[in-house]
Amino acid sequence: MDKKLGLTALTALVLSSMLGAGVFSLPQNMAAVASPAALLIGWAITGVGIVLLALAMLLLSRLKPELDGGIFSYAQAGFGELIGFCSAWGYWLCAVIANVSYLVIVFSAMSFFTDSPGHVIFGDGNTWQAVLAASILLWLVHALVLRGVQTAASINLVATLGKLLPLGLFVLLAIAAFNYDRFRFDFTGLALGKPVWQQVKDTMLITLWVFIGIEGAVVVSSRARNRHDVGRATLLAVSAALAIYLLVTLLSLGIVPRATLAEMRNPSMAGLMTSLIGHWGNLVIVGGLIVSVCGAYLSWTIMAAEVPLVAALHGAFPRSLSRQNSRGAPAASLWLTNGCVQVCLILIWLTGSDYNTLLTIASEMILVPYLLVGAYLFKVARGLNKPGAMAIAVGASIYGLWLLYASGPMHLLLSVVLYAPGMVLFLYARRGGRAADSLHLAEKSLMVLLVIAAVPAVWMLAR
Secondary structure, three states: OOOOEOHHHHHHHHHHHHOOOHHHHHHHHHHOOOOHHHHHHHHHHHHHHHHHHHHHHHHHHHHOOOOOOOHHHHHHHHHOHHHHHHHHHHHHHHHHHHHHHHHHHHHHHHHHHHOEOOEOOOOOOOOHHHHHHHHHHHHHHHHHHHOOHHHHHHHHHHHHHHHHHHHHHHHHHHHHHOOHHHHHOOOOOHHHOOOHHHHHHHHHHHHHHHHOOOOHHHHOHHHEOOOHHHHHHHHHHHHHHHHHHHHHHHHHOOOOOHHHHHOOOOOHHHHHHHHHHOHHHHHHHHHHHHHHHHHHHHHHHHHHHHHHHHHHHOOOOOHHHHOOOOOOOOHHHHHHHHHHHHHHHHHHHHHOOOHHHHHHHHHHHOHHHHHHHHHHHHHHHHHHOOHHHHHHHHHHHHHHHHHHHHHOHHHHHHHHHHHOOHHHHHHHHOHHHOOOOOOOHHHHHHHHHHHHHHHHHHHHHHO
């Protein structure tokens, strides 16, 4: 039986991993920080940047077909063992945190049906009842992925189609109800008290968050039936997601005023849909969100388990994580990943953290892996003397640097704190002379700097 993934399954995997919970909360998230003018500029920057990043992945899948470990193998091939490990570690942490956020938002959405002002069961997805229910869902999906990646991808395809129906209905109704005068009111956001450029900057991590997952086909490229489908699936999914995000964000500002939208409870699309078709709107969107998030969670479980497997096969993670079961599922790395998700769920309950906190952390950890994709394409294109590919690489790299700048110093400090513990795992994986090459002086110096920088970073974050 053919257990490889075709173009449709790969496209659904990428689209589903991008279209998760974020799209249903996007109207409120964006309205809270930006005016219509800033949103148009922000989406233009993100649209160009994310398409360049998708093209960079497409070109690398063609120019370096032997690198089937996704963004980890690009970083390792281009910049050495340590940078390759940091890319894999950062991406894996992002995937773990993203999975926790999906479980939190699922049961936060369920509270629409179960909670009342005097009786909270699921709340914001961080009560003990929500954590217990999320844990059950976590291990059910774990069992499903252990049955094989192809089985999970087939179910994901159905879930992707299921989530597109309520989104399509919302867009059609929003077009019919759109009011241009309402959309252009306070067009530059004077009420926000911030210049437009600052508003644009404030949208960057939000717009990046909803595109995290763009690398889905690249991550599982070793399981693709046709290597050329990896790039095609990425571009198809990015184009579809960008169109949906633009329509959802901009049309929402024509339904209710920006200030009203900024105060809505998330998922804000449910409140908008209720204003369009009454009480049933709430039911349609919350139901769609639950299907959407479960599909995205399944996609991210596949990708989160794939990264330690590939990194272990290349010597960056401990060898024990390369074990697969009889169905070809990455069993060892799946147990590690979901064990960490379970621990994080318990911490969510103890600390009372919510979806937005997790969104920020996950977005930050993906910045370095994305930047390294553009940087590696530049290195490859220059060696092969391909000016067109070099231009795309420069554009993707500039977008990556812009994201690091826009994220702000506090978020960069947070990433340092999370990267530093990975050095212990990196050294453990290289024990006994397993690695083929010794570390360069620059790599050793970077390791020391990361560990030293983590100390003041922890102190500043604690303050």
